[in-house]
Amino acid sequence: MVGKRVLIPICTFVLTILSVLSAAQDSASGKESINAGDLECHVSFLASPLMNGRANGAPELDIALNYLVSQAGLNGLKPAGDSGYFQNYSVVRSKNALRWPYYTLKSTGNNSRENVGEEIALRNVIAWIEGCDPVLKSEYVVFSCHADHIGRINGEIHPGADDNASGCAALLEIAQAFQTSPEKPLRSVVFLWLTGEEIGLLGSQAYVKNPPFPLDRTVADLNIDMIGRVKGIADTTLDTPVTGPYGVFVISDDQSRELMQIAENADEGSIIDFDYSLSGRTHHLNLFARSDQYNFVMNDIPSLFFTTGLHSDYHTSNDVTEKIDFKKMEQITKCIFDIGLEIANKKQELQVDNPYSKR
Ligand SMILES: [Zn+2]
Numbered sequence: 593m594v595g596k597r598v599l600i601p602i603c604t605f606v607l608t609i610l611s612v613l614s615a616a617q618d619s620a621s622g623k624e625s626i627n628a629g630d631l632e633c634h635v636s637f638l639a640s641p642l643m644n645g646r647a648n649g650a651p652e653l654d655i656a657l658n659y660l661v662s663q664a665g666l667n668g669l670k671p672a673g674d675s676g677y678f679q680n681y682s683v684v685r686s687k688n689a690l691r692w693p694y695y696t697l698k699s700t701g702n703n704s705r706e707n708v709g710e711e712i713a714l715r716n717v718i719a720w721i722e723g724c725d726p727v728l729k730s731e732y733v734v735f736s737c738h739a740d741h742i743g744r745i746n747g748e749i750h751p752g753a754d755d756n757a758s759g760c761a762a763l764l765e766i767a768q769a770f771q772t773s774p775e776k777p778l779r780s781v782v783f784l785w786l787t788g789e790e791i792g793l794l795g796s797q798a799y800v801k802n803p804p805f806p807l808d809r810t811v812a813d814l815n816i817d818m819i820g821r822v823k824g825i826a827d828t829t830l831d832t833p834v835t836g837p838y839g840v841f842v843i844s845d846d847q848s849r850e851l852m853q854i855a856e857n858a859d860e861g862s863i864i865d866f867d868y869s870l871s872g873r874t875h876h877l878n879l880f881a882r883s884d885q886y887n888f889v890m891n892d893i894p895s896l897f898f899t900t901g902l903h904s905d906y907h908t909s910n911d912v913t914e915k916i917d918f919k920k921m922e923q924i925t926k927c928i929f930d931i932g933l934e935i936a937n938k939k940q941e942l943q944v945d946n947p948y949s950k951r
């Protein structure tokens with residue numbers, strides 16, 4: 593047993609170290625403020641059993657969204673919804689509700705025949721940081737992710753730690769990095785925590801239908817959906833590819849050569865390796881059209897989709913916080929920040945040389 597007189601100095605020493613560490617963490621600014629510990633805190637909350645799997649229409653999704661709003665507020669982000677940070681929209685159950693998408697956006701016209709199914713009121717969270725250039729600040733770089741998941745199925749909570757508490761946490765950290773950088777970006781940056789993704793990419797559809805920032809001034813979308821896994825934690829097959837300890841899939845359809853070049857620069861400057869092998873509409877998994885970036889792509893906004901891949905825990909009760917590799921997530925999140933920062937600070941707008949709508 594350690595004597596009392598020894599114990600007190602040891603305690604004082606430990607407390608001093610802890611306070612120095614936490615002060616160091618608090619004072620980190622810009623990209624260095626992105627860290628594994630913060631990411632783990634956010635994911636632990638959003639994927640806790642108390643969130644009940646964050647299903648669309650469930651009160652727990654609203655609690656998760658309120659958490660994101662409070663974090664956005666603490667970081668000093670500006671709100672851009674129709675009600676503070678919230679953008680309200682409604683969805684109705686599809687006529688053929690056995691096939692995905694199970695819901696469609698509620699039509700705002702008087703065409704009530706389209707709106708016959710069960711209705712759910714949903715909301716996205718939208719926050720932004722104004723750019724510092726008097727002209728370029730009216731152009732926007734979007735970071736997107738979805739906050740909803742699939743709730744409880746057959747009595748089992750599906751926590752959705754990777755899908756997509758990981759993306760929500762990354763967006764919070766990227767926003768904090770921009771906000772604490774000594775210099776603000778030239779263009780404005782927008783952060784979207786979307787809902788309705790799991791039932792038909794509906795939050796992003798609602799956003800592009802009613803955008804608070806003009807789409808023709810939106811220069812890129814960087815979408816994050818499931819960036820927390822490393823190969824070997826769950827089974828991996830051809831249909832569930834997962835990247836290794838330093839890998840991330842970057843999924844695109846070559847809308848802009850310039851954007852691909854910016855991604856390659858970030859890849860070269862980082863320990864993380866980008867794997868483009870799941871790109872394009874012809875890939876058999878079709879991941880390119882399976883997350884929110886697709887609604888931006890359809891509007892000719894150059895997009896990149898970041899994911900560590902589909903594992904055998906995907907959409908099961910085993911998608912839990914304990915299986916996330918937060919050190920890897922930190923490195924991936926820093927890469928995505930770098931890409932967004934380079935786009936936000938480009939003198940010229942990103943060239944779109946292969947628009948999706950013209951194919
Ligand atoms: Zn997802």
